[in-house]
Amino acid sequence: MPPKTPVSAEDFARIHRSAFVTSRPWSADEFQRLMEQPGVHMSAVPDCFALGRLVVDEVEILTVACAAGAQRQGLARRAMLALIKASADLGARSIFLEVAADNAPALGLYKSLDFEQVGQRAQYYQRRDGTKCDALIFRKLLS
Ligand SMILES: CC(C)(COP(=O)(O)OP(=O)(O)OC[C@H]1O[C@@H](n2cnc3c(N)ncnc32)[C@H](O)[C@@H]1OP(=O)(O)O)[C@@H](O)C(=O)NCCC(=O)NCCS
Structure with missing residues (x-):
């Protein structure tokens, strides 16, 4: 059976859990609460999605995830292009x-x-194994 396009908070949590192996996966409850917030929008393709939040005239990408078995097939690019x-x-x-x-x-x-990279936060992420890693901030102008 071909993979289904995710539509529910449970679908998003399942894909997120499969994709994120070094950081804490988000639960279905967390996705549900996020999706109820103003400005939050989702672009999904089978096995993959991108989640963004519009504030005034800027969108922050909150997460992008492609299920482990479906990566490197162009799915995240498709989801991101739809989100953009x-x-x-x-x-x-x-x-x-x-x-x-x-x-x-x-x-x-x-x-x-x-x-394009526009910023960097030193030692921003704390991994489950206790190690830290810088965050890079990327931006794309739309107009
Ligand atoms: C990052 C992620 C969403 C990419 O999903 P994907 O569906 O495999 O990506 P795509 O197949 O659409 O790849 C698009 C481009 O991304 C880059 N890319 C994707 N996987 C890559 C890899 N393993 N190594 C290097 N570049 C990669 C390539 O430029 C690729 O284009 P190409 O295949 O023409 O070379 C996926 O690896 C994932 O879910 N990772 C875990 C969660 C995560 O880290 N999310 C982002 C948090 S900021």
Whole structure:
């Protein structure tokens, strides 16, 4: 059976848990609460989604996840392109995100979509094993 496009908080939590192995997965309750917040919008394709929040004219990407068995097939690129278009349609002028400096797949994804690094927070992320890692801030102008 072909993979289903995620639609529910449970679907998003399942994909998030499968994708994020070094940081805490978000629960279905957390996704449900997030999705009820104003400005929060989701772009989903089978096995993958991107979640953004519009504040005034800027969208923050809250998370992007592709299920472990479905990675490197262009799904996150599709979800991100849909989120970028939805953000522009909502009136956003820019879109930004934070990413761990050692997250090569995510860095590759964002750079391939023409995001540019605009900041860095030293030792920002604390991993489950106690190690720390810098956060890099990336932004893409939409207009
Ligand atoms: C980051 C993530 C969402 C990418 O999902 P994906 O569906 O595998 O990505 P895509 O197949 O759409 O790849 C798009 C581009 O991203 C880059 N990329 C993706 N995986 C990569 C990898 N393992 N190594 C290097 N670059 C990678 C490449 O530039 C790729 O384009 P290409 O295949 O034409 O070379 C996925 O690896 C994931 O869920 N990781 C865990 C969660 C996470 O870290 N989320 C981001 C938090 S900020």
